[in-house]
Amino acid sequence: MVRTLLRVPATARSGEVIEIRTLIAHPMETGFRPGADGTVQPRDIIRRFTCRFNNREVFAAELHPAVAANPYLTFTLRVEESGILAFTWEGDNGFSQTETRPIAVA
Amino acid sequence: MGSPRPRRGRSRWLEALACAGALLLLGAGPRSGYETMTPQLRAMQDDDLSNPGMLAVAEGEALFAREGCAGCHTAEAMRGVAARYPALDRASQAPIDLSGRIAQCREKRQQRPPLPREGPAMLALTAFVAHQSRGLPLQPDPRLAEARRQGEALFRERRGQLNLSCAQCHDDNAGRRLAGSLIPEGHPNGYPLYRLEWQALGSLQRRLRNCLVGVRSEPFPPGAPDYVALEAYLVARARGLLVETPAIRP
Numbered sequence: 353m354v355r356t357l358l359r360v361p362a363t364a365r366s367g368e369v370i371e372i373r374t375l376i377a378h379p380m381e382t383g384f385r386p387g388a389d390g391t392v393q394p395r396d397i398i399r400r401f402t403c404r405f406n407n408r409e410v411f412a413a414e415l416h417p418a419v420a421a422n423p424y425l426t427f428t429l430r431v432e433e434s435g436i437l438a439f440t441w442e443g444d445n446g447f448s449q450t451e452t453r454p455i456a457v458a
Numbered sequence: 459m460g461s462p463r464p465r466r467g468r469s470r471w472l473e474a475l476a477c478a479g480a481l482l483l484l485g486a487g488p489r490s491g492y493e494t495m496t497p498q499l500r501a502m503q504d505d506d507l508s509n510p511g512m513l514a515v516a517e518g519e520a521l522f523a524r525e526g527c528a529g530c531h532t533a534e535a536m537r538g539v540a541a542r543y544p545a546l547d548r549a550s551q552a553p554i555d556l557s558g559r560i561a562q563c564r565e566k567r568q569q570r571p572p573l574p575r576e577g578p579a580m581l582a583l584t585a586f587v588a589h590q591s592r593g594l595p596l597q598p599d600p601r602l603a604e605a606r607r608q609g610e611a612l613f614r615e616r617r618g619q620l621n622l623s624c625a626q627c628h629d630d631n632a633g634r635r636l637a638g639s640l641i642p643e644g645h646p647n648g649y650p651l652y653r654l655e656w657q658a659l660g661s662l663q664r665r666l667r668n669c670l671v672g673v674r675s676e677p678f679p680p681g682a683p684d685y686v687a688l689e690a691y692l693v694a695r696a697r698g699l700l701v702e703t704p705a706i707r708p
Contacts, residue, residue: 355513355514355516355517356513357506357507357508357512357513357516358507359507373507373508375507375508375510375512375513376513377510377513377517379657379658380657420654420657421510421657421658422510422513422657424508424510
């Protein structure tokens with residue numbers, strides 16, 4: 353498990369547009385850079401990010417080698433009901449991490 | 459048009475004098491590298507949830523508990539510590555920096571294998587400890603006069619194929635541009651910090667190596683006392699600036 357920083361409001365009004373910010377510790381090694389010994393470092397990137405709300409995909413992004421280390425993604429979402437937000441990052445070398453946050457909608 | 463004019467002229471002149479005085483006062487203090495960053499980078503540093511340095515602080519907090527530091531220290535007791543480092547190490551009577559002190563605790567007090575100085579675990583622990591002092595003014599250790607003197611001599615000494623001293627960039631040309639980069643005053647108040655060019659958290663020593671290599675000089679060997687002497691001088695030069703760890707820099 354790597355470190356993540358998530359900003360998700362704990363509560364919202366029904367129909368409110370909320371802003372979500374995600375940051376994850378990841379080197380995003382491009383696969384083009386030579387290392388100290390001159391050989392090219394193998395690619396190691398996050399390829400896909402998804403956000404599910406009560407198991408329904410509400411946001412997704414493809415990531416590419418040009419994305420900086422520790423990808424920071426922010427997006428907005430309209431929420432109508434209480435539930436669980438699940439954030440998943442998947443990538444090279446079998447990388448997969450999911451974090452969840454509850455949100456109470458009144 | 460005759461009579462009011464000299465008066466106005468005089469009050470303008472006084473005003474100008476007052477302004478110059480205020481500017482002198484403002485300009486007299488050191489300016490953190492933060493001040494000269496773009497608004498976007500300042501916003502990135504200010505928001506703990508978009509500052510990637512905070513990933514390392516969180517990791518450091520976990521390590522502080524997991525590696526046994528919390529058996530002898532509390533996080534609260536670490537507040538203010540980084541602001542007065544480097545400090546005098548009583549046993550060796552030599553200056554020691556914050557990472558050096560942490561290494562000493564680990565190796566001497568815990569009898570555990572050393573952590574690589576610039577490895578992620580040591581950086582994270584140092585960032586966590588230094589972060590406890592965020593917002594506090596640097597307070598140079600008064601016992602380090604000798605190290606500061608050595609550090610200042612290093613700061614003023616021309617070096618490398620470019621034959622430039624630190625002072626020629628950071629005193630004489632601060633605020634001007636070197637190719638694409640703005641030359642900051644060169645203060646140590648944000649370390650360890652997240653540098654976009656590194657795409658990682660890095661130590662002050664790494665920053666100093668970058669500047670040494672930048673003038674095409676041989677960096678001091680890892681762990682050389684020159685780094686701590688330079689740091690002791692830099693901290694005195696930056697007296698009063700607030701600790702920003704983990705800062706962001708371009």
